[in-house]
Amino acid sequence: MKKTAIIPLRKDSKGIPAKNKKKMLGRPLFSWVLAEAIFSNLDNIYVFTDDSEIIDYIDKEYHWTPKVKALLRSDENATDTASTESAMIEFAESIQYDFDILCLLQATSPMTTATDINAVLDKIETEKYDSALTVVNTHRFTWNPDGTPQNYDVFHRPRRQDFEGLLIENGAVYATTKSTFITSKNRLSGNIGLVQMPENSLVEIDSATDWKIVEELLASRLKKTKKHQRIDYLVLDVDGVFTNGQVFYSAEGELAKAFDMRDGMGLEILRQHQVEVVVMTSENSPLVAQRMKKLQIENTFLGVKDKYAFLQQFVKERNTSFSALAYIGDDVNDLTNICSVGWSFAPANATEIVKQNADYLLTKPSAEGAIREACEWIMKYNERY
Known part of the structure; x- marks a missing residue:
C-alpha cells in the first residue's frame, strides 16, 4: 500500500x-x-x-x-x-x-x-x-x-x-x-x-x-536515550568550533577565517586512534572546503541546515548509533545534536544555551585549542574500551 x-x-x-x-x-x-x-x-x-x-x-x-x-x-x-x-x-x-x-x-x-x-x-x-x-x-x-x-x-x-x-x-x-x-x-x-x-x-x-x-x-x-560506549566518530561544527566565529569579508565576499593548527594535529592523531572525523556546517564556504581538504577530512558536509535529520541519515547509512558519536558545537543550531549524541562538547566561549546542555564544557575557547582538548579527552576515554 x-x-x-x-x-x-x-x-x-x-x-x-x-x-x-x-x-x-x-x-x-x-x-x-x-x-x-x-x-x-x-x-x-x-x-x-x-x-x-x-x-x-x-x-x-x-x-x-x-x-x-x-x-x-x-x-x-x-x-x-x-x-x-x-x-x-x-x-x-x-x-x-x-x-x-x-x-x-x-x-x-x-x-x-x-x-x-x-x-x-x-x-x-x-x-x-x-x-x-x-x-x-x-x-x-x-x-x-x-x-x-x-x-x-x-x-x-x-x-x-x-x-x-x-x-x-x-x-x-x-x-x-x-x-x-x-x-x-x-x-x-x-x-x-x-x-x-x-x-x-x-x-x-x-x-x-x-x-x-x-x-x-x-x-x-x-x-x-544517551548511552556511553566507545566513540567511533567525532562530528564538528565549523564557525565557533574550528574558528572563533569571526569572518573577514571583502567586496567580493568571504575573505578569511582563522584556524588553529594544533586542532588539525589533534584530529590527525585522533584518526590514528580509529576515530573517524566528520565536519558538518550550515555554511557553504569555499574556505572551509579548502581547509577540510587540507586536513584530509573526507566526510565534510557543507550547507546543512537541519543538522539533526542529516546526522540521523548518516547514522543510518553507517549502521551505527548516536551513542557512538561525539559532537562539538557552539550555537543553537547544534542544540539537538548536543542533546542526542553519546558525548557532546562545548568550547569555553560557546553560547550559554549550548553550555547548559553539553555533557562536557571544554576549558579552551574555539580556535584556541578546544578541538585539540576534545581529541585528547576522547582518546583517553576510549582506552576503557
Whole structure:
C-alpha cells in the first residue's frame, strides 16, 4: 500500500508569529515531525504550504532523501477560517489521489516519533481499520459548566492507579484509507482505530510558555536515550568550533577565517586512534572546503541546515548509533545534536544555551585549542574500551 503524508503549514500564525519556522531546540518547528516522517514507514511526505521560504528550504535541505517534496498551497486554503480538511482535499486532488493511505501530520506536535506514525499506519494496514488517530490517556478529572463532574464520582474519588481516565485527541497523527477519505472527505471516518501517545504530547504550542515547556520536554527525551560506549566518530561544527566565529569579508565576499593548527594535529592523531572525523556546517564556504581538504577530512558536509535529520541519515547509512558519536558545537543550531549524541562538547566561549546542555564544557575557547582538548579527552576515554 502506498502511504503518503501531508504536513499542512500556513505562513501566518496569530499566537506565535511565524511559528512553523521558529527554531525549537535549534531546528524549525516543522522539521521535528518531518524528520520523524522521513524515518518512518511512509513512502512520501509532502509539505503543503503557502510559504515560499519553506518551499525553498525543503528543496535545498532534504535533497538526500527522495521521500520529501514541497507543494504550494492555495491562498484560499491557507486562511484562518480554512479547515484542514479543505487543505487535504486540495492536496489529494493535486496529486490525483495517488495514495492508498493518506496520513495527516501536524507540525505543532513536535513530540511525534516515527514509532507513533508507524503505529497509526499499522492500524489501517495490518489491523484493517478505515482510519486511525493518536490519543492521550489523561487521568485528570473533568467537569461540566454547570458544576457537575464528567468522569468521576466526587464522593468516590478514585486513586490514579484505579482510574481509567479519558482518551483525548492530541492532534498529532491521523490516517485514512483513500476510499474512506473520498467518501467522507474527512480525516476520520468509518471504523476508527486509536494509538496512545505519552501524556506530555498533549501540550499545545499556543504561547511562549508552551514553547519553552515543549522545548524542555524534547531536550529531556533526547538526553534520556544517551548511552556511553566507545566513540567511533567525532562530528564538528565549523564557525565557533574550528574558528572563533569571526569572518573577514571583502567586496567580493568571504575573505578569511582563522584556524588553529594544533586542532588539525589533534584530529590527525585522533584518526590514528580509529576515530573517524566528520565536519558538518550550515555554511557553504569555499574556505572551509579548502581547509577540510587540507586536513584530509573526507566526510565534510557543507550547507546543512537541519543538522539533526542529516546526522540521523548518516547514522543510518553507517549502521551505527548516536551513542557512538561525539559532537562539538557552539550555537543553537547544534542544540539537538548536543542533546542526542553519546558525548557532546562545548568550547569555553560557546553560547550559554549550548553550555547548559553539553555533557562536557571544554576549558579552551574555539580556535584556541578546544578541538585539540576534545581529541585528547576522547582518546583517553576510549582506552576503557
